Structure formats: structure tokens, C-alpha cells
Amino acid sequence: MSEAKEEKIVFQRPKALCDVVTHYCPGCLHGVVHRVIAEVIDDLGIQEITVGIAPVGCSVLAYNYIATDFAEAAHGRAPAMATGMKRVHPELVVFTYQGDGDLAAIGTNELIHAATRGENITTIFINNAIYGMTGGQMAPTTLPGQVTTSTPRGRDTKLAGFPVRVCELVSTLEGSAYIVRRSAYNPSEIRKLKAAIKTAFQVQMAGLGYSLVEVVSNCPTNWGMTPLESLKWLQENMLAYYPLGDYKVKDSVKELMAKK
Amino acid sequence: MPRIVIDVERCKGCGLCTQVCPKGDLVQMSDEFNSKGYRPSKFVDPEKKCIGCAFCANMCPDVAITVYR
Numbered sequence: 001m002s003e004a005k006e007e008k009i010v011f012q013r014p015k016a017l018c019d020v021v022t023h024y025c026p027g028c029l030h031g032v033v034h035r036v037i038a039e040v041i042d043d044l045g046i047q048e049i050t051v052g053i054a055p056v057g058c059s060v061l062a063y064n065y066i067a068t069d070f071a072e073a074a075h076g077r078a079p080a081m082a083t084g085m086k087r088v089h090p091e092l093v094v095f096t097y098q099g100d101g102d103l104a105a106i107g108t109n110e111l112i113h114a115a116t117r118g119e120n121i122t123t124i125f126i127n128n129a130i131y132g133m134t135g136g137q138m139a140p141t142t143l144p145g146q147v148t149t150s151t152p153r154g155r156d157t158k159l160a161g162f163p164v165r166v167c168e169l170v171s172t173l174e175g176s177a178y179i180v181r182r183s184a185y186n187p188s189e190i191r192k193l194k195a196a197i198k199t200a201f202q203v204q205m206a207g208l209g210y211s212l213v214e215v216v217s218n219c220p221t222n223w224g225m226t227p228l229e230s231l232k233w234l235q236e237n238m239l240a241y242y243p244l245g246d247y248k249v250k251d252s253v254k255e256l257m258a259k260k
Numbered sequence: 261m262p263r264i265v266i267d268v269e270r271c272k273g274c275g276l277c278t279q280v281c282p283k284g285d286l287v288q289m290s291d292e293f294n295s296k297g298y299r300p301s302k303f304v305d306p307e308k309k310c311i312g313c314a315f316c317a318n319m320c321p322d323v324a325i326t327v328y329r
Contacts, residue, residue, distance in 0.1 A: 007261075011314040011327035022322060026298065027274030031321025187280055187318040220274075227274040 014038040016047045016067045023061060027227020029184045029217040030058060033126060034065050036190060037097075040198045041068060046205075050093045051085055053078040055102035058132040062097050076107025079114035082121040093204060095122040100141040101131045104164050108140075111170065118175025118209040122200045125166060128217040129238060136222030140164045143241055148222070163241060167214050171248035177209030179248040183216040183239070185231045199257060208252050216242050262312030262329040264303050270324035271300030277316035277325060283309045287316045300324075 013019060017038035024030045041047050050068040054060055056075040063070030073081040078096035086094045103111055103125050114121065130148055131137040137150040141163050145154040155163075171179040178200055182193040193215060200211035216238050218230040225233060249257075264287070271294065277287045278301055286309060290302040303310075312329035
């Protein structure tokens, strides 16, 4: 049999992702989400006009990995910083990349007000139900009964209340246009995640309002599991409390999606 | 002939790529260490069963897999 057909590369590192080793733990889905964002930036051809806002948390060094302009916000203040940038430079595509400790704890106020003002920015929200960088303490998104270093007997809802469901919360605000929850635990979910991030960026570019894509993610290190066990735990426990789906797709966004 | 190339120095040995292959076990964990001390994954395809679907590459958080078809 002759090998006449020329070999083509069908999958490789996207241009908008720096060729460096990340500091993330083995099996952490941050790397997958970074890559998906970079792929979307490549697909839309917006690398030169995109500005990311990095949070405080594990993904604090996102500016070293995604090859667009980047700024580092004070803890939780990424949506406020993005608001300023977008209002001064409306031609830019501005996105914030935030974990659950940054967005759902110290930064809840900024998030809610950016959404209710209908700022034309995009938020990528990584929810892994724990504080990763600081050593696995309870986050606002920690599941009832979940063991963390600050809740060694499991989260007691009488003492610590209930987890925040960010998508459900933000979708009630009039200014939000596209609010969806996705995950990245298998290739099919990763494909859906990519489509959602692409739509979110397009919503922003069309000026339709605030867009947020939540990614139900993992933390093998602080959950105390192997990466493969963590994906199983994610599917069995996280998805029950944080169901995947579209929480708000405004009619104007539906029209935009129908046109694409 | 579809194939993948794993950058063993980039691989952190998390194993996410080993569970998604539709052809079974073409991507396996290696017995050897890389310079960081991780056991990287390896591509084992003596019967040329790889279809180049890139599922393994899609799962890789460290973008260590390149797929050729």
C-alpha cells in the first residue's frame, strides 16, 4: 500500500495560546478552558483586539498563557475593570476570567452590578466548588456536605449556608443577555463549551449585553482525588447541584445565533 | 495514516487522554518518567487503529498532543 496521501495536522496548539508550560496541577481543567478560549479567539480572528482580565486565584497567571492583551484586577474586581476598559474602548473585546472564589465570594457585588448594568463584556466563570490556590478552603460554591480544609466534617448548611448558583442568580437581571452553564469533563462537553464561549464573544461584539459562561470544573489536588476520579465526582455531585444548560438567552441573542 | 504525537516533556501524566479513545486503549500511561518526574502518556497503535478523532487531544489540559491525519 502506498502512502501517497499527504499528512495534515488536524489538532494543534491554537495561535492565541502561548507555547509555555502552565503552572496548573495535573488534570486541572483550567488548561482545557484556556485552550478553548484561545481557539475561539483564533476562529473569530480577534487576537489583536481582545483584552482579558485575570482574577486572583489559581488562574491569576492566565496572562502568561493566553496571547492577548491582559490586565490583572484586584481580587474580585475584574468586571469593574472590564467595564472601564470596554467603555473607554468599545471596539475591544473584553473578557474576564474568574474562579468561584474571585467571582462568587469577594467579587459578587461587581459581578451583579456589571450584569445588571448590561455591560458589553464577557465573563468566563470557572466553578470548582473550592478555593484552589489558598489550599482548598470552603468557597461559596462548595456543595453541602463537601469536605474542605476549613470544613473537615463537610459543609454544614446550618452554619455556612447554601452554595450560590451564579447562573440562576445573574439570569434574573435585565442587563444580562446570554447566561449559560457548561462543563469540560468529556470531548462532547468541551465542544459545547467552545460553542458557548464563541456565542458569548459574538454577543459582546454585537453589543447585546452582558454574557457569562460558567464552567463546572474540577480540583483534583484539593478534592484529594486523582484527575480521573475528580471528573467522575464532578459528574456525580457537581452536576446535580449545578445543572448544565442555558439560563438566559435573550431574543436578540437567538436572532444573532440564527443568523450565524 | 492517522496518528498522534505526545510531547512527553509537556505531559503531566494526569491520564485524562487515556479514557476517551473510541478505539479502546491507544493512549496509555507510560512506565517511564519525564524530566519533571511525571509518568507521561504514550501512543500505542501497532495495528494502526487510530482514526485521528482528536478526542485525546481535546481532553489534554496541557495541549501536549498533536494529531495528524
